[in-house]
């Protein structure tokens with residue numbers, strides 16, 4: 001036999017490695033996934049070498065050459081080279097250790113056992129189990145291998161030689177076989193093998209049916225109401241936390257939600273409010289006054305009582321407040337407005353009044369310089 005790869009020839013070393021490997025086999029999850037990867041890469045290798053070598057050729061001569069290639073050692077070697085990356089230690093070890101088996105499958109077994117995964121990973125080197133079974137002896141998961149955990153969870157060690165088969169159920173289900181309903185879900189259907197659990201109404205902590213009148217215990221934020229509409233059930237109604245005294249702070253308004261409430265910030269112009277918007281104020285924040293049910297800015301500069309009282313001061317109104325500045329031609333020196341040198345460009349803008357308020361023109365900027 002043509003031997004392109006020294007590994008294929010070192011049967012003595014093989015024998016040692018195989019027996020060593022099998023006798024010390026400690027099953028962990030990664031062993032099975034390593035094997036799965038090898039099988040997947042093997043199948044990919046078959047595909048890749050098909051494309052590479054069977055691309056378009058259809059003459060008799062080519063056909064004959066290709067069919068010779070199909071189950072050839074040459075092709076096997078090409079495929080084996082693509083099974084692991086150089087850096088994948090476990091993968092390379094597994095391939096080297098079991099190359100004899102892979103070769104055996106390729107030349108002798110693949111017709112009868114076309115599923116390489118089952119033949120190699122499960123039945124031959126025994127690092128995986130068929131789907132739905134677990135542990136060293138591939139025992140069926142609770143609920144059976146066809147429907148592990150009755151389709152409502154995952155079975156510990158499923159598909160590997162590891163694990164104890166215990167079910168981790170999805171949030172709706174509990175119990176060893178994931179057939180019982182968790183709190184907040186009620187059973188719509190249940191027999192020994194099938195179960196459907198459905199969420200309770202948000203008003204129920206526990207329930208026996210879909211609506212808020214099928215509660216057995218109310219959820220927090222909901223109160224029980226006397227009613228005999230459903231035997232064994234109680235009706236739970238939302239508590240309107242905002243109805244009487246608002247639990248929210250000043251500058252906030254209360255917004256009721258199912259089972260709870262939210263405190264939201266009032267519009268900036270409101271001191272307190274009933275909802276969002278400048279027209280939902282109960283009263284206005286400082287600097288604003290209520291006009292036609294809306295809080296509007298007070299123009300402090302036009303009040304009868306002057307707010308900027310220092311000599312040569314001008315008043316500028318702002319949103320919610322005002323500013324006292326030195327009038328044009330005056331500058332601030334230690335808190336007093338004194339006559340300042342008017343810079344060139346300011347002189348040219350003479351007469352242009354940019355301030356909103358007339359009081360700014362009270363002072364003539366062109367007093368004798």
Ligand SMILES: *[C@@H]1O[C@H](CO)[C@@H](O)[C@H](O)[C@H]1NC(C)=O
Nearest residue numbers: 189190191192193194195196
């Ligand atoms: C349980 O219910 C499922 C779904 O309706 C049904 O297919 C199955 O036969 C039932 N099993 C038993 C033991 O009644």
Ligand SMILES: *[C@@H]1O[C@H](CO)[C@@H](O)[C@H](O)[C@H]1NC(C)=O
Nearest residue numbers: 250271272282283284285286
């Ligand atoms: C606005 O009204 C609230 C109560 O509704 C009161 O506590 C608050 O002091 C008032 N604010 C002003 C600026 O009047």
